[in-house]
Amino acid sequence: MSDDLLQRIDRTLSRAADSGALLPIRTERTPIQDAGIGFTVRWVSTLAHKDAARVEAAVKRDPGFNPFLPPDPELTVGPLGEQHLGVLNKFPVIDRHLLIVTRAFEAQTAPLTRTDFIALATVMASLGGLGFYNGGSEAGASQRHKHLQWIPDAEETARLGLFTDQLPADLPPFAHATHAALPWRHTFxxxxxxxxxxxxxxxxxxxxxxxCESLGIDAATDPMPPYNFLVSRDWMTVIPRIRERHENISVNALGFAGSLFVRRPEEIETVRAIGPLRLLAAVARPH
Incomplete structure (x- = not known):
């Protein structure tokens, strides 16, 4: 199953790149340490004018446009169960970035269901990696049609492991804990x-x-309040959100795995001046 799914992803990547349907955004990286925690800031080089234009295209879409109804066939990997499709991110920053999209329209603020998670698990059970979700525009969602997201094993997965390695090793399945060094409301x-x-x-x-219950969130309420989750094969973290950006720096779920993205090189210094931990705390619900 893993080889078949990975081959389907790579065949779709190759086809979409050849046709021009896939428009990857190439970035450079700057590491920033904060309280002993390593973060990576990805930024679009000032030399990459084409990629900078792609960033603008990705964030300035017509709000009435739904790219998932139907999705571009050149970007569509195929079914992930009866209710979901795997669709490549048209403007990926990370290679093989896959969206798990509901076939019929559901709002990004609608409750997540058993079927949503099984569709995500169809990818992760065979390929590992990191799943994540931006629950509404205040949590960094750029599309209103429900879509979970997946990236392969990468530095974000490893960095989430650095957080969870400091949690109690004997915690039983489904028990939850918090990380004392993280200055925002969350649970693992x-x-x-x-x-x-x-x-x-x-x-x-x-x-x-x-x-959600440990955070005082009703996981069945519609619409859900803004939140992010990230999940590996071993841990899930849920983070309630209060705003999408701070000092003009937008934050989505991957920020809470230590991966931040800025559009201009000068914004790296903004992140450095604020500090990644303070930046994340400013967009999340406080303790």
């Missing part, structure tokens, strides 16, 4: 080991509901 929930997509998806759904 341990996942059990699962051998197939359905059991992993159900475990993710259960962990999400547990995490």
């Amino acid at each position: 929930v341990r996942l059990p080991r699962c051998d197939d997509a359905v059991s992993l998806g159900e475990a993710m759904h259960h962990a999400f509901r547990n995490g």
Whole structure:
């Protein structure tokens, strides 16, 4: 299954790149340390005028336009269960960035369901990596049509592991804990080991509901209040949000895995001056 899905992703990538449907944004990276925690700021080089234009195209779309109804066939990897499709991010910053999109319209603020998590787990059970979600525009969502997201194993997955490595090693499945060094309201929930997509998806759904409950969020309310989640094969973290940006720096879920993105090189110094931890705390719900 993993080879087949990975091959489908790579065939679609190659086809979409050849046709011009895929418009990757190439970035440079700057590491920033904050309180002993390593962050990476990705930025579009001032020399990459084409990529800078792609960033503007990605963020300044017609709000009435829905790129997922239907998705571009050149970017569509294929079905992930009966209710979801795998679709490549048209403007990826990270290679093989996959969107898990509902076939029928659902709002990005609608509650996440068992079926949503099984669709994500269909990818992660075979390929690992990191799943994440931007629950509404205040949480960094750029599209109003419900879509979960996945990236392969990369520095973001490893950095999330640096956070979770400091949590209690004996925490049982579905128990939750907080990380003392993170100055925003959050919870981490341990996942059990699962051998197939359905059991992993159900475990993710259960962990999400547990995490929301521990934060005082009703996981079934519609619309949901703004939040992010990130999930690996071992842990999930849920972060309530209060705003999308601070000092003009936009933050989505990957910020809470230590990966920030800015459009202009001078904004690196803004992030450095604020400090990544303070930046994230400014857009999340305070303790």
